[in-house]
Amino acid sequence: MPEPIMHSKVFQCSKAHRWLNCFLSAKFNEQPGNSDNPRTLFGTESHSIGAALILESLNLKDYEETKSSSELIKEATMYDDEMKEITEGYASFVVGIYEAEKRRIGHDPFITVEQHLDLDIDEDAGGTMDCGIIAGDTLIVIDLKTGFTPVSSGPTENSPFNEQLGLYGYGFYQTYKDIYSEIKKVRLVIYQPTCKNTNEFETTVDEIIKFRNELIMPAVKKINELSDEANPGDYCRYCPINARCSKRAEILKVVESKKDKTLLSNEEIEAILPKLDEIIDYVTDLRDYCLKKAISGHKWSGYKLVVSKVSRKISDEKAVIKICEQEGVDPYANKKLAGITELTKRLGKDKFKEKINPYITIQEGSYVLVPNSDSREEINVNKEEKNNEV
Ligand code: SF4
Structure with a gap:
C-alpha cells in the first residue's frame, strides 16, 4: 500500500x-x-x-x-x-x-x-x-x-x-x-x-x-502573517473555536434592547429576524461547549452537573423475550403504523399520493417563518388570529 x-x-x-x-x-x-x-x-x-x-x-x-x-x-x-x-x-x-x-x-x-x-x-x-x-x-x-x-x-x-x-x-x-x-x-x-x-x-x-x-x-x-481578521458566516458552525470566538459572540448584540423601552417594536424585531438562526446556532454551540467541558471536569462558577433524566434500556432483548414467553406474557409492543417517509418508500410516490394523501393533514403549529426569497408558497392566516396581537 x-x-x-x-x-x-x-x-x-x-x-x-x-x-x-x-x-x-x-x-x-x-x-x-x-x-x-x-x-x-x-x-x-x-x-x-x-x-x-x-x-x-x-x-x-x-x-x-x-x-x-x-x-x-x-x-x-x-x-x-x-x-x-x-x-x-x-x-x-x-x-x-x-x-x-x-x-x-x-x-x-x-x-x-x-x-x-x-x-x-x-x-x-x-x-x-x-x-x-x-x-x-x-x-x-x-x-x-x-x-x-x-x-x-x-x-x-x-x-x-x-x-x-x-x-x-x-x-x-x-x-x-x-x-x-x-x-x-x-x-x-x-x-x-x-x-x-x-x-x-x-x-x-x-x-x-x-x-x-x-x-x-x-x-x-x-x-x-497571522492575521486576526474574523468574519462570521454560515461556516462558523464547523469552526473548531465556534463557541469561544468573541467575534462570533458579537451576534448577541443584535438583541440588546434600548434602556428607555419596555417592548421591542415590530421594526426592531424585523431587524433581529434575519439573524435568529445564527443566534440559535451560536448559543447551541456555546451550551454544548460548556457541557462538554463540565463533563471533562471543568467547574463553571455557579453551575453544577446533574443527570438530566434517567433513561432505562434493555441490554439483552433476546433474554427478556424468553423470560416473558416463559411467564406467558406477550413481550412485543402493539403494531404501530409506519411513518410517512417509510410508507412513501413502501408504496411508491404515486400510489402514496393517490391513496394516502387524502388522509394527511398539516398539524397545527407546524408553521415556520422564512424570508420572502424562500420558494415555498405563502399561507394566509385568518384575520381574527392576525388581530389578536398583544
Ligand atoms: S467562529 Fe470565529 S474564527 Fe471561526 S469562522 Fe466564525 S468568526 Fe471565524
Missing part, C-alpha cells in the same frame, strides 16, 4: 470557504473540530466504498493495491440502506459522466478517484479530490457530499465558484497539464443525493488560475 501523503491542515481544501472568508479560523484548522461527529465517519466510509465501486464498474480496480468494495462494506461500521443508495448512486453518476465523455471524444477519458493533489499555494498544501476526469479539452472535478445542507458548485459571496472545488480543479490541472495539454474548460460538479442536490458549474482554466492568483494567494499571505 502506498504511504498516505500528509498535507498541511491550515489550507485544507475542504475548509477553503471558511479560511478564505475568515482568516482567524485558519489558525485553528489544526484542531480536530467536529471529527467525532458520526456523520463524518459516515461520509468517510461512503467515499471509500463509492470510489471502489467506480473503479470496479470501469474495470480499473487494482485488487493487489486497494480493497474491493465488498471488503470495504464488510469493514464499514455505518453501512446501511442509506449508504448503499448513496455509494451506488454516486458510482453510476460518475460512470454516466465518464461514458458520455468517452462518446464525445471517441476514446477512454482519464479518470482518478480519491487522489491526493499537491497545491503550490503553501508548503505541504493539498487535498484529496473525490473524482477527476480529463476528456480532451475538458477537466471535470466531481465531489460527493453526504451532508444535508445543500452545497452549490457555483459562485459564493466572494468567489466565482465553490472554493473547495476550485482548488481541486487547480491542483488537478497543475498535476496533469503537461500530459494533457489541450485542457481549456473546467466542470465543477457536486453530487449530493442526501438532499437531491446535484449541480454543476462550468468555468475555464484561465479563471481557475486567476482564482488561485487573485483570491487564494492574497488570503494565504494574510493567514501566514
